[in-house]
Every structure is written in C-alpha cells, then in structure tokens.
Amino acid sequence: MSSISEAGVVTAVDKELFIGGKWVPAADGKTFPVLDPSTGETLCEVADASPADGVSALDAAVAAQADWANVAPRERGEILRRAYELLIKRADELALLMTLEMGKPLAESKGEITYAAEFFRWFAEEAVRIDGGYAVAPNGTGRFLVTKQPVGPCLLITPWNFPMAMGTRKIGPAVAAGCTMVIKPAAQTPLSMLALAAILAEAGLPEGVLNVLTTSDSGGVMEPLIRDGRARKLSFTGSTGVGRKLLEQCADKVLRTSMELGGNAPFLVFEDADLDAAIEGAMTAKMRNIGEACTAANRFYVQRGVVEEFSRRLTERMEALPMGRGTEEGVVVGPLIDEGAVEKVSGLVSDATERGARVLTGGSAVDGPGNFYQATVLTDVPKDARLASEEIFGPVAPITPFDSEDEAIAAANDTEFGLVSYVYTSDLKRALRVSERLEAGMIGLNQGLVSNPAAPFGGIKQSGLGREGGTVGIDEFLETKYIAVAL
Ligand code: NAP
Secondary structure, eight states: OTTSOHHHHHHTSOOSEEETTEEEOOTTOOEEEEEOTTTOOEEEEEEOOOHHHHHHHHHHHHHHHHHHHTSOHHHHHHHHHHHHHHHHHTHHHHHHHHHHHHOOOHHHHHHHHHHHHHHHHHHHHHGGGOOOEEEEOTTSSEEEEEEEEEOOSEEEEOOSSSTTHHHHHHHHHHHHHTOOEEEEOOTTOHHHHHHHHHHHHHTTOOTTSEEEOOOSOHHHHHHHHHHHSSOOEEEEESOHHHHHHHHHHHHHHTOEEEEEOOOOEEEEEOTTSOHHHHHHHHHHHHHGGGGOSTTSEEEEEEEHHHHHHHHHHHHHHHHTOOBSOTTSTTOOBOOOSSHHHHHHHHHHHHHHHHTTOEEEEOOSBOOSSSOOBOOEEEESOOTTSGGGTSOOOSSEEEEEEEOSHHHHHHHHHOSSEESEEEEEOSOHHHHHHHHHHSOOSEEEESOSOOOOTTSOBOOEETTEESOBSTTTGGGGGEEEEEEEEEO
16 A cells, blocks of 8 residues: 555546546536545545536437447446456555545445445346346237347436445446446545546446536536436435435436435344344444445344443444544544534434433544544433434444334334344344344344345335345346237
C-alpha cells in the first residue's frame, strides 16, 4: 500500500462524464466538489451533468442497444471476466480511492472491491446460461417456444454507502443480459464509479453500452430520462423515500423496476444461542460499513436470561474499537458520510435516552474535523423509541429484552421494512420456525452477514422489489418472449 499515494489515486481518475465511450465535460462546463468525510476537505471536482447531458447519455445508450444485444453471450461474459481480473489486480488503489471519498476503513474498502468484482465473475458465468423452452401446447396442436431477450436500455441509480458493489451488482447482470445503461452514482462518491467505467472500457466494453453521469442535481437529470420512455427499466438502490418517488415516475411509461431500498434489521438472540457466535455476528451485522448498511442490525432483541451478558460483552467489544480516519492502520470506526448523518444519529440516540434507554458506551458525536460518532450501545430501549422504526445508519446498537418467541417475532416484524433479519439459536426447530415467520427477504441464521453475489439479495414489504445476484439476478434485465408455433 505504501507505494500508492492518496493524491495519486485521486489524480488518476477521469473526472468527466463518460458518454458514448468518451470522457466529456458537462455541456455547461460545471463541476462539483467531492469531499473527504474524515477531514471535510475537497478531494477534487467532478463534472456536474445537466439535464442536456442526461439526454446525450440516454441517446448513446439507445444507439448502442441493438448491436450490443447481438454480441455473443460468451463475449459479453468475457468482458465481465476481464473487468473482474482488473478489479482484483487494482484492489489496493481502488480501496484507497473508496476510503477517501466514503470514509470506511481501508480493509473494508478492499473487502468491498472483492465483493464488487465477484458480481462480475458470477455474471460472466451467467451470461452463457440464459435459458428458454420448447413445449407442446395442451391441446397437442401447437408448440410453445420461449426465449429471453434483453429488456433494453436501462437507468441505474446507486447510493454512496457501497460505491462500487452497488454498481457492479447492476452492471454485471445488465452486461450479461445484453442491456445498455446510463448509470448515476451518488454525488458524494462518484470516483469509484468513474474508475469502474474506465476499467470496463479497458476490458473491452463497446462504446455507448455504459454511460456515467455524475451530477449534483440527481432529480433534475434523472426524471426526464425516466419519463422519456426510451429507457425500458430503472434499477435503483437507495432509500425507500426516494424509491417511492421514482416508482411514481416509472409508472408514466410503465418502466420495469428493481428497487433495493431501506432496511431496519432485527437481530434476535435466544437463550439457547451460542453467545460467542452471537457476539461475533452482532459485531459484523452492526459495525460493517460503520453501521451505514441497508443490512445493518438496527434493533437487538435479546431473551431476558442472556440480555445482561450479551449487553456486557457487546459493550466491551464496541468500546475497544479504534476510531479514526479510514486510511489509518487498524481503524475500525471511520467517519459517517456527512454532518447530516451525525445529526441524525445524535437525534435518534437523544430520543431513545429521553424515553428511558441507558447508554452503556458511547452516545456522543466527536468534535471535528470529520463526521465521527462514537460506537454506542444502548440498553432497555423502549419499543416506541424512534430508532426502533427508523434506519439508524450509524454505529449504534439498541438492545431491548424479550421473554417469549412470539413477542420477539411480533417486535421484529413491527416495521414497514423487510430486508433482512438475523436469528441466533441452537434449536433447529426454532431456527426454521422463526425464519419462516420473520417478514424479510433474507435471514442471517446464526450468521451476521448475508451478502453473497451467488445468492438472491433483496427485500419484501417497503424494502424493495426484485432480487440482485444469484441465478435470478439476470432475470431482472431480461424479458420473456413466447412464440406460438402452429404446426
Ligand atoms: P438516497 O438518498 O435514496 O440516494 C440514493 C441514490 O439516489 C443517489 O444516487 C442519489 O443521488 C439518488 N437520488 C436521490 N434523490 C433522487 C431523485 N429525486 N431522483 C433520482 N435520483 C435520486 O439514499 P442514500 O442516502 O444514498 O443511501 C442510503 C439508503 O440506501 C439507505 O436507506 C439504505 O438502506 C439504502 N440501501 C439499500 C440497499 C439494498 O440493497 N436494499 C443497499 C444499499 C443502500 P444523490 O447522491 O445526488 O443524492
């Protein structure tokens, strides 16, 4: 790592828009700053796309669609495979770039680069497995041919918390399926996506297949593209509030949608659980990405007989976590993304303590520079505390005791969200019973991490629509066509 300088990785990134295979400035020449959340300093300026640039990007994606859909699946897969190799080869410098713009510790950024690359490896393999069917009609006189075709040009919108992986999780299946794209990364973390676009171009992705818009006006640039009608799909990862708004916009031209939205994960620990494993899982589920993950454990429900020991041990682990700039050796708790995030976490903790929660460790923001909040454990958190119903998106673990299985399940399901739930128990029957009753698209059963490119990731209720990854991930970018054959 020592050979890679911070300034060097930032300088190396193209900071213009990537449209039709070319790096171009915004038509009006505007730029906006990218900040380092651990210092508040400006890292660099990137092009600030206007609605007119958006239309140019969509034009390029539409123009490239027909030829791209005809590229052999094997060739599409091999482009992804080459991009996978390049991501792995450059993991150290890409991790440093990510840490600078997003704040998470270097080890976690490197983990994300590997995770992101794995989506390309997975979908390189899936590109050649798009299937179809041939069947005899029930009345025996005709035949059914079923084939799958790319949806068409897609709009992709990604959040700041996983700046690379949320992109590859969409770009991988879109490339494999033969769709062209316009992607808009979060304004706070555009550099990872710009670096990724350069890697895909180097891997041989044809001009116009991927177009990247960085902008400080996400709504102003994307709404006209959604309403244009030429793009046939929107795949969005972000908050439920923005997702709802985008679904309304998509209704106009009936776009296909994939929605990976917010979470409010419950983490259930039963008295029969392996407590060592539960503490390890809790640390992962809570502290991965400094708590800024849609899968982050948001509410800990712990059975009365073990709640004291669980709380004490979790507190010991949380107070031992080194805090600092993500580039420093050994740091686990990096900065939150911005001042607003620190204010939100502070407000949720104050609300909980005013309603009777006790602070076991942490509980305060840290003076700047940078947007730091202490790793925090709260206990006796009442069920009506705001953090029981809102995403915390920070390093705060609220613990509430429960007595019965029914009570725990009712509390866990008492949310509009349904992304992931975690369950710790050593009783096989209980594990399956509880997993089936929890209202979530994913269950972490005796483990604190569910994300895996080979598994279907996604939520139910207001956590989203559709799945990313796994064997179903490519279906989000394919249309099924049935040909009725007369014999
Ligand atoms: P966000 O505010 O919803 O933003 C997500 C993306 O949408 C950003 O690129 C943002 O651009 C863009 N955006 C915002 N308003 C828009 C509009 N009116 N039209 C078009 N685009 C718009 O969410 P975030 O704060 O970046 O990310 C955190 C949220 O994402 C959390 O709720 C988290 O749970 C969720 N998330 C879900 C998953 C999942 O797989 N389910 C994964 C990761 C994160 P700007 O940056 O310019 O605002």
